[in-house]
Amino acid sequence: MWDNSNKLSSSPEIMEERRKHLSSTLKVFYPSNPLHIVSAKNQYMYDESGRRYLDCINNVAHVGHCHPRVVRAGAEQMSMLNTNTRFLHQNLVDYARRLTATMPEPLSVCFFVCSGSEANDLAIRLARAHTGNKQVISVEGAYHGTTTICQEISSYSKYQSDHNVYSLRVAIPDTYRGAYRNLETAGREYAREIEEKARQNQVAAFICESALSCAGQVILPRGYLSQVYRHVRQEGGVCIADEVQTGFGRMGTDFWGFQTQGVTPDIVTMAKAIGNGFPMAAVITTPEIEASVVKTGLQYFNTCGGNPVSCAVGRAVLDVIEEEGLQENALRVGGYLLEKLRQLQARYSQIGDVRGQGLFIGIELVKNPHTLEPAPEIAREVSEKLREWGVLISIDGPLDNVLKIKPPMCFKREDADLLVETLARAFGSLDSRKSFMTPLSFVNQSEILALSSEIREVWVTPNAIITPSARDAAEHAKVEFKVMN
């Protein structure tokens, strides 16, 4: 009755089926020609024709795609027992002990859940229960997950509910493009906005990735979190470190991203890397918060969270990170890659900034290194060329102009070389017409936010001043002004 044959559909057929049965709100990579991936191993993915791609996208496949040890741990436990945490099981306590051992005191109490969204949603619940406050401070452009509450505290996603009366946003502590660019003082300067917000509101929590991923692979300025944590705690709030994309050794120098800032959060959330693709996540907090949450009578149960299979998988991931020295590898290969990318930056003016730590790296592209005019269309063109030449890289950031590099942690020096060579080839091949200085000097430079490659449109902020002479010139050159929302 059902078609269970193993016949592989073509990409257009799959896209057609997606259109029929999946929400179109679910976007694909490379929308004009999506990738049909059928297998993956370590830091490589393979399409339906057997073509290999170097994977710089999938930080979820943390210890490498389909790592045999992780697969075996999951498969063996699935065939033995997979039930909930209302029964006692060795895996749960062993894994909780292992995981908390990676944390500084007093972070010792685990909640196991199924996704980063569930983890951040629960972290907010815990913070609210503990403090009795509701307001949550988060960073502009951040993404903390997809539940209603996670969306309320995330300004990354396009969909914003108008229900977010309890969400306060602060500036991205960006030393490349932001208001404060002095590396010595920026941490303190950016923290000041939070001091004010915390003073003026009844704040339950400050939540922040330990390095900002969706906000453009931004490394936090020195001293930022320690200043912020001090301010938030002084006003009675708790500090949540979102380690969904930064944990498990990715930053190279430390196992957890928050350690690179020398702070100890009150609540830590983790996902993605934790299960190498298996749907699992966790929240770890302090006995103090646990105690006050218990007092509120909160009971927490998660059907699949902490089941014996996820714990077996999680333990195998920790084993592999340790035994294969993946944190050290991230430090070494990441450092090498950063150096090579900075050499590349010297050659191509479109590379405005190279930043990162370990295997968490961003390349911000601009049309003009002085005005920092963002170059989202160059980012798109580079990423498409890279894909054509067998390297997968994604684009992110509030201006869609940051190339994100966050590969599986088994990424090697040769892979870094291949990536840099392919990037060099892509930048070298860019049509020169795309790297011009804008001729549209009649518009206030700082107001030009995006310029299409055909120079047909200029996007301006709602309150940009467009002089009558600029309007005339535009009319003459058949340029159209479009107002950004």
Next chain:
Amino acid sequence: MWDNSNKLSSSPEIMEERRKHLSSTLKVFYPSNPLHIVSAKNQYMYDESGRRYLDCINNVAHVGHCHPRVVRAGAEQMSMLNTNTRFLHQNLVDYARRLTATMPEPLSVCFFVCSGSEANDLAIRLARAHTGNKQVISVEGAYHGTTTICQEISSYSKYQSDHNVYSLRVAIPDTYRGAYRNLETAGREYAREIEEKARQNQVAAFICESALSCAGQVILPRGYLSQVYRHVRQEGGVCIADEVQTGFGRMGTDFWGFQTQGVTPDIVTMAKAIGNGFPMAAVITTPEIEASVVKTGLQYFNTCGGNPVSCAVGRAVLDVIEEEGLQENALRVGGYLLEKLRQLQARYSQIGDVRGQGLFIGIELVKNPHTLEPAPEIAREVSEKLREWGVLISIDGPLDNVLKIKPPMCFKREDADLLVETLARAFGSLDSRKSFMTPLSFVNQSEILALSSEIREVWVTPNAIITPSARDAAEHAKVEFKVMN
């Protein structure tokens, strides 16, 4: 460095470790002597001594614990590819086609997520985006998940945020204990409250399990959903069927619980059974809702939702349900079990009500079949005796007096016999002092909500009227009044 030996800890040792590293908000079954389960197969679980238990609890292990076909499907795909839905993959579209084929038109658009909580949270987001309204109507005592929003619409859990300004509650449509008990008219009568609520508020959605699980294994009265849906839609709201515990053939007569009520929801959520323990879930909606959600600019992405492994597992579950005839089995064995339980009811006055459909069954226990005074302590004693004799059953309902039966769907006639025999033995052995009529007639009977087995305490509602003479009598009998919160 790490202790990776396979030494099994004792139950007290595991409990000690849980106290150290897991939140105590996470409760265990049989708290005075928790079960240490090490393996499971089909409808049986095995403890650390190898002792077998008949499992009437784990509806998650829908097609049977560790079903080899499901395990193999997951293991094979894990070793081949496990990545996100931004790449094209055959499994995703095949599974979406299979799953939507079980649905009536126009339910055809899938969102894949990781848990029932994520599914219900997303369903609310979709309903709000579609209607522009915020209010959600749910049934008293219902449980719809553990995210902040799911908690707001669930009155089951003890923890209630005070943030739930958008949640409206309606009475459990309970024909045993509720306000309307006439089977012919109760559906319409209970629907009337919703008609009023929908008229007086700007309702985004009505959400309801197709048979109420946590609210006490309540089967909806005939005509309830069709009346409710009509009222809710008339006022511009959408209707969400929560099939997390009722879907995939459990009700016997139909594949989906809502079909037993002859309705077609606007949004359907599903979890648990869908992955037989693998963390996966889904939301299915109509092209109309999809279209208006797209208009709002909502983008939805879920890192692990719909990955090739979960789709392979989900497909295997559908295969097994079909090939092993598990829906028919639920109808046949469930019907047989209900009949036997009704025979048992005739023998023991504590069995106030036996209700159910397919393998979704509840036994409500009372101290007195006329006053319906609930008997939570008898439920506890019966469940503990059953466990002692090798049968696992859970307790639920707003009064903690309903024995829940929702075993794996491979439950057999012999298993039903064993369950009924063991229940008979347990009821037969009940200490007669526990099945007395309360001597505390000085307290308004209807206000007594729970009575401890030692008759030391009487729990009363905050506004219970306790007469001076009752107080004297209580003093004399050393009875203490405690006010429920």
